[in-house]
Amino acid sequence: MAGRFCKQILKSAIFLGVTSVVISGCGGNLSQLPVAEIKQQNWRYTVTLDEFEQKFREGLPDSVVSMNDSLAQYRDFLSRYIDYRLKVKDAFDKGYDKKSELIREYNTYRRQLAEPYLMEKEVIEKNLRELYEKQKEEIRAAHILALVPKNAKPADTLKAYQKIQRAKALLVTNNAPFDSIALAFSDDPSVKRNKGELGYFSGGMMVHQFEDAAYQGRAGEVLGPIRTRYGYHLIKIKDRRKRTLPIRASHIMVSVPKNPTPEDTLKAYQSIKGILSRLKNGEQFVELARQFSDDKTSGKRGGDLGFFGLNRMVKPFENAAFALKNIGDLSPIVRSPFGYHIIRLEDRQVAKSYEESKESLKRLFKRNKEKVRHENRKLVDLLKKRYRFKAYPEALAAVESKLDSSATYGLLESLNQNQLQQTVMAFAEKESYTLDTLVRFLKRSGSGKRKLTRENYDILKSEFEESIIKSYEISKLDSRYPEFASLMKNYKEGILLYKISEDMVWSRTQVSDSLARAYYEDHQNDYRFSPRIEVSHISLANDSLAGDLYEELTENIRVRDKLTKREVYKKKRSLKRKLRKLRYKKDNASKMKRVRLKKELEALKVDVNPRSYEDLSAIYSGRSDLITPLETEKFEKGERDYLDRCFTLNEAAILAPVKVGNTYRIYRLEKKLPAMNKSFDEAKSEIFSHLQELLTEQFEKDWVSRLRQKSEINIYLENLNYAFQPKS
Secondary structure (H helix, E strand, C coil): CHHHHHHHHHHHHHHHCCCHHHHHHCCCCHHHCEEEEEEECCEEEEEEHHHHHHHHHHCCHHHCCCCCCCHHHHHHHHHHHHHHHHHHHHHHHCCHHHCHHHHHHHHHHHHHHHHHHHHHHHHHHHHHHHHHHHCCEEEEEEEEEEECCCCCCHHHHHHHHHHHHHHHHHHHHCCCCHHHHHHHHCCCCCHHHHCCEEEEECCCCCCHHHHHHHHHCCCCCEEEEEEECCEEEEEEEEEEEECCCCEEEEEEEEECCCCCCHHHHHHHHHHHHHHHHHHHCCCCHHHHHHHHCCCHHHHCCCCEEEEECCCCCCHHHHHHHHHCCCCCCECCCEEECCEEEEEEEEEECCCCCHHHHHHHHHHHHHHCHHHHHHHHHHHHHHHHHHCCCEECHHHHHHHHCCCECCCCHHHHHHCCHHHHCCEEEEECCCEEEEHHHHHHHHHHHCCCCCCECHHHHHHHHHHHHHHHHHHHHHHCHHHHCHHHHHHHHHHHHHHHHHHHHHHHCHHHCCCCHHHHHHHHHHCHHHCEECCEEEEEEEEECCHHHHHHHHHHHHHCCCCCCCECHHHHHHHHHHHHHHHHHCCCCCCHHHHHHHHHHHHHHHHCCCECCCCCHHHHHHHHCCCCCCCCCCCCEEEECCCCHHHHHHHHCCCCCECCCEEECCEEEEEEEEEEECCEECCHHHHHHHHHHHHHHHHHHHHHHHHHHHHHHCCEEEECHHHHCCCCCCCC
């Protein structure tokens, strides 16, 4: 009774506009309302409103639901989605999910997707949010570095640590000035110039240990020692402020030579001063930059430097550029190590939301390989703790006893079966690995010239631990992340549907030549050419040659390849000399050359008259003689935009050269052809395509009809009315 009562209220709500109050009163949830139910014997599938909306969105560009979508559109999509579900069910019924090739394809796809997905969820997303928050603020800091060389010995590392501790003691105990201690202690090569000053920086600009520590500090605080790949740092936080967003600026630069004389400096200053005066008198910045700026790269763009943030330009330039307040403001004359500048503010970047920034943040994070490796190690440590990872030193000792800086991994072959069957690692109660698994990994990864050293062994053992713990976590992704489970479900259904559709429909749509000919006989008038043109063309290497030949054809003016009386005389003399040299030679090659030269000599004549289209085609299209017919092509209107005007021209019209690919073509209109039926050969590809479409449609229709006949399908139109409506 209560169920019928709620159903009646629900139907009324469609017309009254009542939504959440009514549904919650019935104890329901709009997103879980059924819009369709499909039954086959003991199998039942319910399409909820939430699933319908999700699938409907997936079929739209940019996942945007139009306000004009109607109930009729929803019904049509729902009908097609029911067909999809029936086909997938049929694939399962026919055992396609058990086929080895489909299982392999599914597993390959899952392996390719799973680890990047795990990293995205457990590492990248967390760090992107953290990086976004950091980038809201910028820090001004100075530092002192005690350098630790790469591959430093423990004694060298200790020495650097003691050095940084002495520097810190002087700062804290004696309250010594930071810049003085930096000059005395820091190994940073730039310290003599900047006294440890780093300027302002924001998230993603420093090595991660340094940056993380700095963002934990307060203005005025000295932090450290902080260890990075460079060594040990002391960091003094000088200021924290809201981040200065990048600006876009243009500049005009007059350079000053290296080691300038006073005269050089004065000359450059007078030049930039004159340019500033012209700007103030209303001349265009872009034109003056192109004409006078010694920065030729930006000068070509009217001085435009694009967007840049802090620490991208030399300090005098940066300070002046970021001091400009309004778009279009000009700076006073600015001196930098490169010369004198006038800067104009073009634009300011506005703060973006997290979603808008996400892709650029991701690129920034992924470029920081050290940070990515650090976060990956943190993930592995977290997983080890989560699953109570344990290593067994007594079993590992069998491998570690073989470590030898002169040995290769082949030495591990000497381990006996008892040793190889010992458990070396275990986690998550039931997951355990024996020594032989680790040994196989070591031998596979350590093949080649790598030695069985302690360092190499420790690296590979860590990689093995990471591999097995991540593999276990990946096996849990479906239960941990419903989104991943849905993604894999969709992929599995997709490959099942593809394979069963191939067998039930596509492989059966082969069209025979006899069937196509019979269809053509009954439908000849369906395959017609609209009015066409037939054209030929001369293809030429460059626009200059094409222009000269077009002028020759249309204006009767010969420009190329003319032979005057004098030129004929000179060529004849040259050919006769060559013939005389060959006169007494009896070999076949000489005889053939004499024949060729005589033909050239006989053909030589004065040639200054304009040539015909056929002559030029023979010469420039590589035809050996003028008897070979011109090659022609036929086109309907719209096939080649540059030929469409031929439909309004008379036959034999010559078109101006057009560039086609890397060549220049001169076209001639040969014929205009009326609309006509296509021959079977001309229509063949269309006929085959059309028949395949018809057969596909029919086989698809028959298949779906059979599936629907054995199914009970209920559609709840009243619930479909709630699609894409507010749920609360």
